[in-house]
Amino acid sequence: MSALFNLKSLLLVILLLVCTSAYVHALMPAILDRNKDGVLGVFWKCARIGERLSPYMSLCCIFMAVNMFIGN
Template sequence: MSAIFNLQSLLTVALLLICTCTYLKSFFPTVLDKNRTGVLKTFWKCARIGERLSPWIASSCLFMAFSILFLN
């Protein structure tokens, strides 16, 4: 089943995308900053969300990891 039709999988993919983009922006800031327009704008926006909401994203990742490991 695809991640689009399963809410937990969709949230996991979104959290991983946000965390990955934020991590890559910390090492290569110019790569994501130059892509503020076009199709790659999504990755820049995910990095901004990860930077600005980092405590919320971290707690969401911990909750998602707990639910995947112990509730499934």
Template sequence: MSAIFDFTSMLTVVLLFICTMAFLRPRISWISAHRTGFEGIPWKLARIGERASPAVAVGCIAMAVYILFIV
């Protein structure tokens, strides 16, 4: 099943994108260059990862526990 149609997989992919963009933003200049439109999605994900890092961390831990022990 595709990650688009399964909520758990989609949530995992979104959390991974948020964490990846927050990690790569200081290292790659093009992430901060485009802030609007489709090209602004990496910048927005990086901002979510920076500003809401405790919530993202709790989400990652909860998803890891769910995947390891429940699924």
């Protein structure tokens, strides 16, 4: 089943996208800062979400990890 049709998998993909974008922006901010518009602007926006909501994002990561561990 595709991640688009499974809510749990879709949330996991979005969470990983936000966390990865924030990590890349912390390492190399120039790459994401010059691409604020267009299709690549999605990664810049995800990086902003990951930076500003980092305590909540870490709680979501822990929740998803526990949920994946218990669910399987």
